[in-house]
Amino acid sequence: MFRKDRIPWNKGLTKETDERVAKCSKPHSKKWNEKISKAKKGRAFSVKHKKNISISCKGKLSHRKGITLEEEYGIEKAKEIKQKISIRAKKVMNRPEVKKKCGWSKGLTKETDLRVKHQGDSRKGRVPHNKGLTFEKEYGIDEANKLKQQISDSMKKAFENDPSLYEKSRSGRKGKESPMKGKQRSPETKEKIKKALANLDPDVKRRKIEAISGERNHNWRGGISNRPYGYKFKKLKKKILQRDDYICQFCFITNKEHKEKVGDSLHCHHIDYDRQNCEENNLITLCSSCNASVNFNRKYWTNYFQTLLSVVDEEIYLMELC
């Protein structure tokens, strides 16, 4: 059929060198584009044609699979596009024939919609597959590290794209009152927490303690409490207890009652929390429970006891004058 020495007309032509390809890849003129768009507008596909399209598209990946609008067009352009989409969607939803179709859920709320209830019921009592599991336990250490890195990377990317997101995530509860403020946990809840803490992974426990101990603690005063007591302290303590009539200066429990209750004599509290500072005006008699409760809110209590002592001093001075 073919002559042996005949050379096909397109031999050696590639995408780059074929003139026909170059012709086709030229962009259409404006007029031509308008013509196409006009012809396409309002065109309804037949059911058969729609099916054909669906079959031919099956298994094909969209060119922007996994890419967000922000990544493809930049943040500002993406915002514009989203606005356009939302306007168009609203327009479509307002068409009478669409409204009729979509009206089936009108007036339904979270409480009255059966689908919501059904979804809730189907999840009730189900234990999540990863309950109580850490990434390390579920996937092994190597895989867990990989997953954590992935999560961290994706968060970083999201924060880079939208810096306000970072602020939001940080300031979620900042400045807001704790939901537990003023409330007390029930004894059952306390028991539950105790049990959960006792069953905690020792590694996690250690990390939790490390996170709030030493210099990281808000009450850290530069390691004052680790220093030994001043050596004349025993003598001094007796003197202070005598000065305060052997009575807790906050709840007025006596030394006798305290010994019966706790099995120990009253404590001598350092007002400025520096155990080396054993001036008499820095020491005050407190019972063990008052001494413990004074460990929080330290600034307030320092101020409180200092003024208390100065008031007592003044009274004594005035009495001596009389």
Ligand SMILES: [Zn+2]
């Ligand atoms: Zn007391």
